[in-house]
Amino acid sequence: MDTTSDTLDEALHRLHGRGPEFREYLSNHGPMAVEALVHRGRAGTVHRWLDAYETRLEDVPRPRARITDANWREALGDPARVTDWTAYFSHLIAGRPWREVLAQWWPRLLPGIAGAATHPAIRVGHAVRALTTGGEDAPRLSELAHALGYWAARHTLLPFSLDPSGRAAPADALAALPRVAERNVMPLRGYAQLAGTPGWLDTAASLRVPEDPEAVRQRLSELVRAATLHYGAYGHGDGIMLVHAATAPNAVLRTLPALPQELWGPSLAVAWTATAAITSIYAADTPLPPPDASSVTDEEVFELAADHGDAHVIKFADTALDVAAAAEDGDDRALAAVLNAVRLIGSGD
Structure with missing residues (x-):
């Protein structure tokens, strides 16, 4: 800061x-x-x-x-x-x-x-x-x-209840989510399709929510990472709307330290539900390779996002840099996801 x-x-x-x-x-x-x-x-x-x-x-x-x-x-x-x-x-x-x-x-x-x-x-x-x-x-x-x-x-309840109580990790649960039938719609119309999408409720309930607060924090970090990397391959479904699958759970993750720990588990469950919903409505059906990020640094990627100017690109880059900071050496997929956002989102959007 x-x-x-x-x-x-x-x-x-x-x-x-x-x-x-x-x-x-x-x-x-x-x-x-x-x-x-x-x-x-x-x-x-x-x-x-x-x-x-x-x-x-x-x-x-x-x-x-x-x-x-x-x-x-x-x-x-x-x-x-x-x-x-x-x-x-x-x-x-x-x-x-x-x-x-x-x-x-x-x-x-x-x-x-x-x-x-x-x-x-x-x-x-x-x-x-x-x-x-x-x-x-x-x-x-x-x-x-x-x-x-x-x-x-703007408080809006989703038109279904979901209790994530399975054994799946975030990346696996995210990859298994089916897509809604009617695409490129406003969020409320998309949310209305989820419960009736074959297999969606069961897949969305497959995530495991740990009991230990520190394990919850780690699982939420894994969710943010999975959603960020998922954007790199599937962002072309809707370049703007899909960024929220990553930025929303990261907002929850950033808020956890200011909250009592008994609220952490429910926060993970709700953040996952939001990510799952957005993904099934706006992610592409099939992946495409993201841009090559092997020759750029974290700082250069954020500078590129800032110069691009779109608020969604800036906020997604901010989240992706959180992911990149925790990645293993040589893992540039979060940076590639930002380059994908720069490619997909117009500067005037």
Whole structure:
């Protein structure tokens, strides 16, 4: 994290004057992308990147009615109440330690991770990393309130229940997932097909969720790695949407240290369910070889992603570099997955 400047705080302050979505349903990726850029040493590019990105954003929606401890259930999952939710979480975080607020609300929000294509949960993961690595100042605390408020407003339950209780490792379970029949659809239409896809529920339930918290952390790391490498071969199914199969569980992984350990197992189960759903909806049916990454470094790959400019590419590269950092020497598949994202996603997407 670049601690020599206030670049991230300045960028977050700018972004908090804008709504969490634009053009009715597209997520504002600004807070996530600028956090990734600063964290990866590209703070000098943040304001220039934001100058271009901010032109597509919209004003903060008007508030509707005050959310309280007594009536919050009525507003859960109502996107029209997003500004009310932000005000509610801002009030909570102003009066209590943010980790305490997060621990209380994480199990309430976690079942709705599918909302807005998992973007709210990803935004929370970036906010938590900013707080834990860069300090607990006002703009970063405010960003956590905005992220939690967005998640509460877009809270969406999947139309099925899933209890991952098998014996499969993440890579094996991911590779075995069947695809839905109707492709290139919006997430809700895709989610609706999953339970009726032959073999999907059984395959999705085949993942093993350990009991030991450290084993859970390791298994979640394996899931992020498997989803990242899977993108390298299958990302051409939908270059943009499939990145969330990796960035969503990584957001959960980044949040684990700030949560009570009893929440880690359920977090893995929900993160896997989201990854499995996104994969079956958006991954290609057959693999293609990713670009060659044997001659590039981690830093060069992230620089390439930053110069490309698309927020999805930046965030996916940020996750892939986490994977690459833990890989064995000579394993450049995570970097190749980023090069695939650069190839598949247009700079204006």
